[in-house]
Amino acid sequence: MCEFCIEHGQGTKWYLQTKNYAEELLNEERKRYIADFYEKFEEMAANGLAALDKLVPADLAAAKAGRSSLAEGMKEQHFGQVIPLEDVEKILDFTTSITRVPCACRSVLHGVYDDRYCFNVATFKSDFWPKGVFEQWPDYSKDIEILTKEEAKKEFQKLDRNGLVHSVWTYHTPFIAAICNCASRDCLGFRMMERGQRPFFKAEYVAAIDIEKCNGCRDCVKICPFGAISYSPTLQKCSIDQMKCFGCGVCRGVCALDAIAFLDRNAIPVLAKEW
Amino acid sequence: MLATITVNDEKCNDPLSCRKCLLVCPTYVLGLGTSAGAHKFKEIEPEHFIVRGVRFDKCTGCMKCAEVCPKNAVQVSF
Numbered sequence: 535m536c537e538f539c540i541e542h543g544q545g546t547k548w549y550l551q552t553k554n555y556a557e558e559l560l561n562e563e564r565k566r567y568i569a570d571f572y573e574k575f576e577e578m579a580a581n582g583l584a585a586l587d588k589l590v591p592a593d594l595a596a597a598k599a600g601r602s603s604l605a606e607g608m609k610e611q612h613f614g615q616v617i618p619l620e621d622v623e624k625i626l627d628f629t630t631s632i633t634r635v636p637c638a639c640r641s642v643l644h645g646v647y648d649d650r651y652c653f654n655v656a657t658f659k660s661d662f663w664p665k666g667v668f669e670q671w672p673d674y675s676k677d678i679e680i681l682t683k684e685e686a687k688k689e690f691q692k693l694d695r696n697g698l699v700h701s702v703w704t705y706h707t708p709f710i711a712a713i714c715n716c717a718s719r720d721c722l723g724f725r726m727m728e729r730g731q732r733p734f735f736k737a738e739y740v741a742a743i744d745i746e747k748c749n750g751c752r753d754c755v756k757i758c759p760f761g762a763i764s765y766s767p768t769l770q771k772c773s774i775d776q777m778k779c780f781g782c783g784v785c786r787g788v789c790a791l792d793a794i795a796f797l798d799r800n801a802i803p804v805l806a807k808e809w
Numbered sequence: 810m811l812a813t814i815t816v817n818d819e820k821c822n823d824p825l826s827c828r829k830c831l832l833v834c835p836t837y838v839l840g841l842g843t844s845a846g847a848h849k850f851k852e853i854e855p856e857h858f859i860v861r862g863v864r865f866d867k868c869t870g871c872m873k874c875a876e877v878c879p880k881n882a883v884q885v886s887f
């Protein structure tokens with residue numbers, strides 16, 4: 535179990551607990567945080583990126599080791615965890631509203647302002663995100679989209695097939711209100727990870743290839759967003775380095791032979807400590 | 810937490826033709842060696858091949874090697 539499961543999930547998956555989505559958590563302070571988050575995201579991100587890119591290797595090591603590191607600090611504010619498609623679907627099942635919005639990371643990294651990769655979810659007033667938060671920015675809210683559960687599930691399936699990593703995100707932990715779809719070049723979290731500052735946990739799962747079934751087609755190698763899969767020309771098989779696997783599950787979607795099993799990270803002694 | 814893998818060489822008496830544990834390990838912890846010293850692999854009797862854990866730092870404790878061994882010769886412990 536990741537530390538959020540212990541702290542906010544009574545030892546079960548914290549992101550499947552409806553209490554972490556509840557309206558009661560939405561106090562004034564948190565509302566202000568959310569408004570500020572969207573108001574200032576681009577500015578914060580641009581400054582943060584510049585600061586990160588200035589880190590020299592010695593600082594990097596110090597930042598990684600120090601409790602005051604950037605990613606560590608984000609645990610209280612805005613932190614994520616990778617989750618596979620089936621857990622996304624479980625969350626969508628208990629939400630009452632799903633608002634698909636443009637991704638702020640992509641606007642900062644690529645200057646693409648209208649690509650909707652983020653899904654804000656709520657389990658209470660269905661107009662909380664569209665009216666309560668986004669309405670104040672007409673330019674932004676013209677690009678948002680309200681989806682039904684069924685529509686959202688279909689979209690997530692497509693994103694999964696395209697190799698996008700799903701993750702839940704908090705707005706003042708433990709309040710969860712967004713599910714993102716990330717890829718290494720498109721995501722500020724991945725960018726931070728490259729600099730030794732990862733603001734999200736690995737999933738509660740890891741993948742493994744059944745070499746009896748694998749025919750070495752390498753479709754999984756191509757799609758793994760974490761570079762965890764390698765191919766042996768000698769054996770003509772692929773295998774997953776589970777220390778590198780984040781348990782996103784997208785490799786399963788492309789394996790035509792159903793050769794990829796998805797295991798509970800917590801059942802494997804060394805991996806159960808790898809977050 | 811570092812794993813130790815022990816292989817019972819009496820039970821594992823023909824690893825070269827079996828190789829199951831070598832192939833199943835996702836992080837290639839196991840290797841094939843000989844108990845006959847430096848020789849060409851082709852010149853060694855099958856029973857002189859041995860399987861050993863060689864990179865314990867990569868072992869995740871997934872137990873696949875122990876599970877896949879048809880002779881129950883592999884043991885993983887922490």
Ligand code: SF4
Nearest residue numbers: 748749751752754789
């Ligand atoms: S996609 Fe499946 S069959 Fe193809 S290499 Fe990967 S595990 Fe093997």
Ligand code: SF4
Nearest residue numbers: 758779780782783785
């Ligand atoms: S090997 Fe792991 S990280 Fe890579 S796609 Fe599969 S589940 Fe995701």
